[in-house]
Amino acid sequence: MKCTACGEGRLVPSFLDALFRCHTCDHCGGNWILIEDYVTWQEHHPDYPFQPVELESQEIENTDRALVCPVTGTLMSKFRILSNDPHRLDYSPRVGGVWLDKGEWELLKNKGLAGSLNVLLTEPWQQKIRADQTRATFTNLYLSRFGEEDYAKAREIREWIQNHPLKAELRSYLLAQDPYSAK
Numbered sequence: 001m002k003c004t005a006c007g008e009g010r011l012v013p014s015f016l017d018a019l020f021r022c023h024t025c026d027h028c029g030g031n032w033i034l035i036e037d038y039v040t041w042q043e044h045h046p047d048y049p050f051q052p053v054e055l056e057s058q059e060i061e062n063t064d065r066a067l068v069c070p071v072t073g074t075l076m077s078k079f080r081i082l083s084n085d086p087h088r089l090d091y092s093p094r095v096g097g098v099w100l101d102k103g104e105w106e107l108l109k110n111k112g113l114a115g116s117l118n119v120l121l122t123e124p125w126q127q128k129i130r131a132d133q134t135r136a137t138f139t140n141l142y143l144s145r146f147g148e149e150d151y152a153k154a155r156e157i158r159e160w161i162q163n164h165p166l167k168a169e170l171r172s173y174l175l176a177q178d179p180y181s182a183k
Helices: 035-044 104-110 114-120 123-146 148-162 167-175
Strands: 011-016 020-025 031-034 077-080 088-092 097-100
Touching (some): 011 031, 031 035, 035 114, 077 123, 104 114, 123 148, 148 167
Antiparallel strands (some): 031 097, 077 088
């Protein structure tokens, strides 16, 4: 198979960290993993302790362009690994294959995600990432509009109201133009 990322190398059969089967590009060092191989290995080693590696000396690549599945020739989907990390994994749902750019496996180990590779590709994980990103966007918006001190106070008041047994009445009181008028 020809490498999906660099287009120059060949994907040769190998083992990722001597753990499970994969195909590694002999030019760029990326890895093609079948989730089936990963899950089979994981089922036999559920408590395997992935050791973090020094990333300072590692080059971590991240292919921004769409990649083509080396098996089917169709475009692969990109999946975020975390809301605060720009790296994306390329996944071919037709084959159940994942492309890891050079250094991404080490990144997953350092982030504590190497034991959850298959989970990263699920809708619940991706929904959580989108929710986290939305929360961060709104937090930044509120901070820029209110300032740090007022935003902290507003969050404190909001939490107090949310947990109060008379929260509906409190909201009515606070939102009324004149809470002491019968109008």
